[in-house]
Amino acid sequence: MRSSLIRGRPRRAKAHIPARVTHAVLGAFVGAGWLVLPVMTVGEHDPVPVSPAGPVASAAAAQQGGTSVTDLLMPLVAVGAAGALAGYGYLRRTRRARTRTTPGVVSAAPPVPTTLENERQARAALVLADDCVRGSRGELPFVEALFGSKAVEPFGHALRAAETEMSAAFAIWRRYEEGVPGDESARRQALVGVVGRCAEAGRRLDAEAEALDRLRGLEQGVGAALEVAEGRFRELAARTAAAQATAAELHRRYAPSAAAPVTGYVEQAKDRLVFATSQLNESRQAADSGDGQRAVRRLRAAEGGVAQAGVLVGGVELLAAQLREAAALVPAALTGGEAEIAEARRNGGRARLAPGELHARIAHADGVLAAVRTELTAGPYDPLDALRRIARAVERLEVGRSGVVGAAARLVSRSALGGAEDFIAVHRGAVGAEARARLAEAERALGSGADADVLAREARDLAERDVRTHGNPYADGHATGLAGAVLGGILLAEEPDGGPPAGFGGPETRARRHLR
Known part of the structure; x- marks a missing residue:
């Protein structure tokens, strides 16, 4: 009705x-x-008999001869x-x-956005602002190599301020995902806060973009900047060859799960270097022909490719070092775990657990440590995963994790966090807000002593899901440099040739190297 x-x-x-x-x-x-x-009534005769002439008759005659003001x-x-x-x-x-x-009646008041619309806006703001931060971070090393750390300090300060804003924005978003706050009006305000923090992060970077361009002076010539980029390219080309041998060694020496975080990294690094090679050549050709705009555009794209190749190669090198450190730490972690199990038996988990629950957890920890000892003698194993299982089993005893077991847990968390950070950095063109927010939470947890390992692994899983949904150009083994550059966020996919390269700046300035 x-x-x-x-x-x-x-x-x-x-x-x-x-x-x-x-x-x-x-x-x-x-x-x-x-x-x-x-x-219409002026010419008609009055049917009343004519009266004798007199003053009254003459007055009537005068009225019939015209129209009065009253009429x-x-x-x-x-x-x-x-x-x-x-x-x-x-x-x-x-x-x-x-x-x-x-x-049912149209009102002049603007429509109120729905919750889903507000969430979409917040997600988009998080991804855009985080990409601006990452793109800005990637350009600064090239500037510092040419002008020194003191000249780059104002831009580093702006970058750190933007990172602080993004940390706050991701924290608000994570609480929102967890249902905090519960009031509908407060939840809308939380989303507004996310968008506002992201806007402020972008504003900080936009404010310094022009000053950075003046410092670099690329419009006056790209010669010096090209030499820096080419020098880093040659260094990475040599490191990539060594990283390929390192990755092969990881597969021979450890279980498959140990090298899984960097599987395909060497191939992707080569792809980024191929892209950088073509961009460096085109930049030099454009500079020689006097096309300064094209020279700068290609130079920035090359710098982005070189920077991501460095992330990929560095990821292989770092994981190899962490696996060696973990392998050396496993025997000591087993000894430390046994000591904490004995402490739990003596003090009953410091009375925090019921006797039956404590007995079950002690039995589980004994089983984990026994399984790790067996792996040490059975062949290739995953040292980081072994430390992860030891630390988690001992932590459930609630006797207070310290000493060598605590050091093992921190190593595992740093490794997981670094792996997630690297993966998101080189695939940011496809990674959404949820993975980025989980990574930010893992970074906060690492500083507070909480379980950053779990959060970092969740962030990596979410990022890999986003890449699979988006489509990975490396999946079929026929990647092109351009596809990898777009997937990595080096190019912003706004124009037919892949779009402008991402540079230092916020949403208003990061794509300033566009075609004109």
């Missing part, structure tokens, strides 16, 4: 319009009739009244249409 009432109201309102127009027209006709009537006044009053009524009705209808809040 309600819907039928809502549908009927607009039709009744529209039906009143012809009626009021009709009333106004009738009033006008009545007024016109009053004006015409005296003229004209009444029609004018009628016409004016009709016009006033019509105008009043129109103004009343207009005012009612503007202020009416009845359902």
Whole structure:
């Protein structure tokens, strides 16, 4: 019934319009009739018998000979009244249409965004601002190599301020995902806070973009910057060859899960270097031909490719070092785990667990340590995973993790966090807000002593899911440099050739190297 009432109201309102127009027209006709009537009666004879001549008769004769002021006044009053009524009705209808809040009637007030629309806006703001931070971070090392750390300090300060804003934005978003706050109005305000923090991060970077361009002076010539980029390219080309041998060694020496975090990294690094090679060549050719705009654009793209190749090669090198450190730490972690199990048996988990629960957890920890000892003698194993299992099993005893077991847990967390960070950095063109927020939470947890390992692994899993959904150009073994550059966020995919390269700056300035 309600819907039928809502549908009927607009039709009744529209039906009143012809009626009021009709009333106004009738009033006008009545007024016109009053004006015409005296003229139509001027020549007619009065049926009353003629009276003797006298003063009265002469006065009547004078009135019949013309139209008096009284005869004209009444029609004018009628016409004016009709016009006033019509105008009043129109103004009343207009005012009612503007202020009416009845359902089904269009109001002048703007529509309130839905919760889903607010969430989409917040997600997009997080991804955009985080990409701006990462793109800005990637350009600064090339500037520092040419001008020194002191010249780069103002831009580093802006970058750190933007990172602080992003950390706060991700923290608000994570609490929102967890249902905090619970009030609907407060949740809307939380999303507004996310967007506001992201906007401030972008503003900090935008404010320094012009000053960075003045410092670099690329429009006046790219020669010195090209030499820096080419020098880093040659260094990475040599490191990539060594990283390929390192990755092969990881597969021979450890279990498959140990090298899994960097599987395919060497191939992707080569792809980024191939892309950088073509961009460096085109930049030099453009500079020689006097096309400064194209030279700068290609140089920045090459710098982005070199920077990501460095991330990929560095990831292989770092994982190899962490696996060696973990392998050396496993025997000591086993000894430390046994000591904490003995402490739990003596003190009953410091009375925090019921006897039955404590007995079950002690049995589980004994089983984990026994399994790790077996792996040490059975062949290749994953040292980081062994430390992870030891630390988790001992932690469940609630006797206070310290000493060598605590050091093992920190090594595992750093490794997982670094792996997730590297993966997101080189695939940021496809990674969404959830993975980035989980990574930010893992970074905060690492500083607070919480379990950053679990959060970092969740961030990596979410990022890999996003890449699979987006489509990975490396999946079929036929990647191109351009596809990898777009996937990595080196190019912003805004133009047919892959778009402008991402540079230092926020949303307003990061794509300033666009085609003109």
